[in-house]
Amino acid sequence: MNDILEKQVAQKIERFEAFEERLNVTFDNISVRVKSDDYLVIYLEVHPRNGNKLKSSVSVECVIYNASGSIIEREMNYLDSDSFFGFEVIEFSFSTEHLASQIAKVRIYPKE
Numbered sequence: 001m002n003d004i005l006e007k008q009v010a011q012k013i014e015r016f017e018a019f020e021e022r023l024n025v026t027f028d029n030i031s032v033r034v035k036s037d038d039y040l041v042i043y044l045e046v047h048p049r050n051g052n053k054l055k056s057s058v059s060v061e062c063v064i065y066n067a068s069g070s071i072i073e074r075e076m077n078y079l080d081s082d083s084f085f086g087f088e089v090i091e092f093s094f095s096t097e098h099l100a101s102q103i104a105k106v107r108i109y110p111k112e
Contacts, residue, residue, distance in 0.1 A: 005034040005100045013042075016109040023058050023110045024049045028087075030108070037100045042092040044108065046079060054081040058110045062092040067104040072096065 010032045020026050030044040042062060048054050057080050064073040077090040096102075 002034045002036075005037075006032045009034065009040065009042075009100060009103055009106065012103055013106045013108060016107070019109045019111070021049070023112065024055050025058055025110050027060075027108065034100050038095060038097050040094045040099055040103075042094075042106070042108070043089060045087050045089050046110075047087045048084075052086050054079060054084045056112065057081045058112065060090055060108065060110050063107045064094065064099070064103055065105040065107070066102045069104075072102060073099065 010030070013030060013032075015027060026047050026049055028045045028047055030042065033041045033043070035041065044060075046058075046060060057078065060077045060079065062075050063071055066072050073094045073096055075092045075094065077092070079088060079090070
């Protein structure tokens, strides 16, 4: 059952490649783990487009929407350019009642 939910949620993930390009990062190996209908984790790797360092610090936002377009969850991770090297795995953890079954869209994007 969780495998099916994980695939369904993964198919609902939207990336904004123009944002990634503008901030000189790329997201790779995005994975979804549904621990229960109430607990969801999204993992992804952040890589610089060129070289091993980020040109500037970056935040990565993950926003979850329901079928009516309302935001039901939001989480952010901050990557410091001074300590970043090569790539970093980040994790978004959400714990909301019946979350997995409510998800219509997940947007993941970087911002300054």
